[in-house]
Amino acid sequence: MKTVEDLKRMREQFQSQTKLRHAGGIQIIVGMGTCGIAAGAREVMSAILDEIAKRKLQDVTVRQTGCIGMCEKEVLVDVVRPDEPRITYGKVTPAAVSKIIGEHVVNGRIVEELVVGKISQ
Amino acid sequence: MQHVRAHVLICAGTGCTASGAAKVEAALREELAKKGLDKEIMVVETGCHGFCEMGPLVIVYPEGTFYVRVQPEDVPELVESHLYKGRIVQRLLYKEPVTHESIPNYNELSFYKKQMRMVLANCGHINPEIIEEYIAVGGYEALGKALTTMTPEQVVDEMKKSGLRGRGGGGFPTGMKWDFTRKAAGDKKYVVCNADEGDPGAFMDRSVLEGDPHRVIEGMAVCGYAIGADEGYIYVRAEYPLAIKRLRIAIKQAEDLGLLGENIFGSGFNFRLKIKEGAGAFVCGEETALLASIEGKRGMPRPRPPFPAISGLWGKPTNINNVETFANVPQIITKGADWYAGIGTEKSKGTKVFALTGRINHTGLAEVPMGITMREIIFDIGGGIPGGKKFKAVQIGGPSGGCLPTELLDLPIDYDSLIQAGAMMGSGGLVVMDETTCMVDLAKFFLTFTQAESCGKCTPCREGTKRMLEILTRITEGEGKETDIALLESMAKNIKTSALCGLGQTAPNPVLSTLRYFRDEYEAHIKEKRCPAGACAKLAGYQITDACKGCGLCTKTCPVAAISGEIKSRHAIDQSVCIKCGACMTKCPFKAIIKG
Numbered sequence: 236m237k238t239v240e241d242l243k244r245m246r247e248q249f250q251s252q253t254k255l256r257h258a259g260g261i262q263i264i265v266g267m268g269t270c271g272i273a274a275g276a277r278e279v280m281s282a283i284l285d286e287i288a289k290r291k292l293q294d295v296t297v298r299q300t301g302c303i304g305m306c307e308k309e310v311l312v313d314v315v316r317p318d319e320p321r322i323t324y325g326k327v328t329p330a331a332v333s334k335i336i337g338e339h340v341v342n343g344r345i346v347e348e349l350v351v352g353k354i355s356q
Numbered sequence: 357m358q359h360v361r362a363h364v365l366i367c368a369g370t371g372c373t374a375s376g377a378a379k380v381e382a383a384l385r386e387e388l389a390k391k392g393l394d395k396e397i398m399v400v401e402t403g404c405h406g407f408c409e410m411g412p413l414v415i416v417y418p419e420g421t422f423y424v425r426v427q428p429e430d431v432p433e434l435v436e437s438h439l440y441k442g443r444i445v446q447r448l449l450y451k452e453p454v455t456h457e458s459i460p461n462y463n464e465l466s467f468y469k470k471q472m473r474m475v476l477a478n479c480g481h482i483n484p485e486i487i488e489e490y491i492a493v494g495g496y497e498a499l500g501k502a503l504t505t506m507t508p509e510q511v512v513d514e515m516k517k518s519g520l521r522g523r524g525g526g527g528f529p530t531g532m533k534w535d536f537t538r539k540a541a542g543d544k545k546y547v548v549c550n551a552d553e554g555d556p557g558a559f560m561d562r563s564v565l566e567g568d569p570h571r572v573i574e575g576m577a578v579c580g581y582a583i584g585a586d587e588g589y590i591y592v593r594a595e596y597p598l599a600i601k602r603l604r605i606a607i608k609q610a611e612d613l614g615l616l617g618e619n620i621f622g623s624g625f626n627f628r629l630k631i632k633e634g635a636g637a638f639v640c641g642e643e644t645a646l647l648a649s650i651e652g653k654r655g656m657p658r659p660r661p662p663f664p665a666i667s668g669l670w671g672k673p674t675n676i677n678n679v680e681t682f683a684n685v686p687q688i689i690t691k692g693a694d695w696y697a698g699i700g701t702e703k704s705k706g707t708k709v710f711a712l713t714g715r716i717n718h719t720g721l722a723e724v725p726m727g728i729t730m731r732e733i734i735f736d737i738g739g740g741i742p743g744g745k746k747f748k749a750v751q752i753g754g755p756s757g758g759c760l761p762t763e764l765l766d767l768p769i770d771y772d773s774l775i776q777a778g779a780m781m782g783s784g785g786l787v788v789m790d791e792t793t794c795m796v797d798l799a800k801f802f803l804t805f806t807q808a809e810s811c812g813k814c815t816p817c818r819e820g821t822k823r824m825l826e827i828l829t830r831i832t833e834g835e836g837k838e839t840d841i842a843l844l845e846s847m848a849k850n851i852k853t854s855a856l857c858g859l860g861q862t863a864p865n866p867v868l869s870t871l872r873y874f875r876d877e878y879e880a881h882i883k884e885k886r887c888p889a890g891a892c893a894k895l896a897g898y899q900i901t902d903a904c905k906g907c908g909l910c911t912k913t914c915p916v917a918a919i920s921g922e923i924k925s926r927h928a929i930d931q932s933v934c935i936k937c938g939a940c941m942t943k944c945p946f947k948a949i950i951k952g
Contacts, residue, residue, distance in 0.1 A: 267442045
């Protein structure tokens with residue numbers, strides 16, 4: 236490290252590694268209730284993690300939640316972008332993950348055909 | 357690279373390591389691998405969170421869920437339930453002692469709510485063995501800012517303006533100390549970090565070194581630049597092996613990145629650090645004894661002046677500060693002196709880390725702004741006294757300090773108010789005592805410590821503390837004389853004014869402060885041959901109170917027939933026969949027999 240600029244670059248590079256420990260950013264929430272897991276939530280979760288890694292996305296946290304009662308529509312995946320309504324997608328398959336992330340998470344365009352609910356906060 | 361969705365932070369401070377954190381970590385790594393989650397979940401070893409009583413501590417992010425007293429057996433459930441399914445394991449959450457409410461989140465704990473964690477900001481949040489994690493939270497920016505945008509004079513001025521005072525005990529203004537060393541004549545100067553933390557009950561410096569070693573290194577480098585030194589020593593006691601290990605790793609990493617060494621940030625400033633392990637003598641925390649010890653001589657103090665700022669290590673101008681003082685430096689440089697001076701009281705700025713030990717629910721570390729009251733620290737943060745006992749006093753400042761009684765619980769804490777109350781800030785060790793502690797015995801404990809640690813160079817300390825200890829011992833054994841209190845007071849005054857170094861000058865403080873606030877306890881020992889707290893073994897006795905109904909149960913229980921009395925009237929214990937077994941007290945159905 237030669238200059239202060241080197242230090243800044245290094246800081247930015249490693250910030251993403253500890254960002255998880257501070258609130259903020261886009262959240263993807265996977266329903267991991269018994270119903271969700273039975274419907275394949277774990278596979279969907281793995282697909283989401285792979286997709287995020289492939290696209291090298293920063294500032295995205297993946298969380299889980301329990302059953303919210305719409306077991307019929309599992310696997311449920313919610314996407315929350317800061318200051319935007321929480322969008323719930325239903326019957327998500329690993330194949331649909333790439334589209335949800337590419338369209339909604341990255342570009343902010345809701346994938347209407349998969350939406351089952353919208354919560355304004 | 358796999359996307360990491362969760363961080364599991366395991367405290368690897370000394371407290372949690374002692375309660376089995378390493379086993380928990382091993383179990384966790386194994387369980388994660390078994391479930392195929394080891395790539396997406398990162399396990400991070402951190403430094404101390406300060407909540408040592410409840411260790412091993414485990415925190416799961418992004419949720420920030422705070423688990424306490426986690427055992428290896430809990431790990432499978434933790435992984436299956438929380439990390440796989442996202443369901444918090446309720447039974448491992450911390451429960452507030454008063455409300456019995458489970459608290460899932462770190463920031464909502466009453467232990468943390470009143471704290472202001474600045475020096476400890478990274479402790480428990482970053483991995484102290486990875487420099488990149490320190491850099492990610494803004495580490496070494498202060499050094500960069502100082503070297504590239506400030507002159508040494510400006511750095512010293514900033515320190516002066518901040519109002520930071522030495523956190524090692526004396527409370528000398530740090531900026532002024534730096535200024536003396538900077539202005540001292542000489543082309544070779546040294547920076548020394550005093551990490552010879554030796555007060556009974558104090559462990560904040562150890563926790564900072566273990567949890568955030570780079571912060572101290574950065575503070576020392578900034579100091580080196582300000583005073584014109586290119587070499588520094590960290591004098592750390594050998595009893596802190598984990599702190600030494602992490603310091604070594606940290607120094608190596610900083611050197612590899614060019615943050616220590618030659619021409620740092622292209623500024624032409626060179627700075628190197630060495631570690632000197634102390635051999636565990638308390639007196640080596642005194643600055644001139646510490647310097648002698650680094651030079652390879654016997655750790656003994658010498659008269660000052662000359663002060664180390666003029667003639668220190670190997671006769672060169674040397675600036676000595678303690679760990680917590682250096683740990684305050686980076687934030688003052690990055691956020692500015694005005695910001696720092698806005699925290700605390702008029703004459704004591706910033707925060708202070710206190711180590712809470714003794715009869716208190718939340719043993720651990722608490723960082724609070726100066727000016728907070730002892731009541732807030734002990735009852736709001738510390739969770740009060742366990743077992744429904746009453747608070748009696750708190751000893752602050754270790755063997756050099758004094759005690760504060762219940763009446764002073766609402767005293768705002770800063771350097772000056774403590775001195776006025778007959779105590780001192782010291783390094784910030786707080787030993788809490790409840791009604792079962794005998795204050796004469798306490799004074800004896802601290803004097804035993806200073807007496808054993810006296811280096812023997814000057815007579816007042818070597819002989820004086822020994823004689824005072826003899827007097828205290830005979831008082832606690834029921835052999836005290838009427839003249840003893842006056843004798844203790846006059847000896848204390850003489851030792852204070854004539855001892856060579858701080859150790860001796862402050863050694864009588866625990867006696868003086870207990871005499872000031874608990875004189876009646878000394879008198880009870882001497883005149884009535886009685887220990888009111890029931891703590892002194894030779895004086896411990898049992899008394900029958902007015903609550904006695906004269907049932908006679910105690911008479912039947914006593915193995916040596918020391919109790920007599922008419923049925924239906926108050927009984928009495930013959931103290932000369934009593935063997936102090938306590939059987940009567942256990943048997944009494946009316947709680948009419950008390951210790952004391």
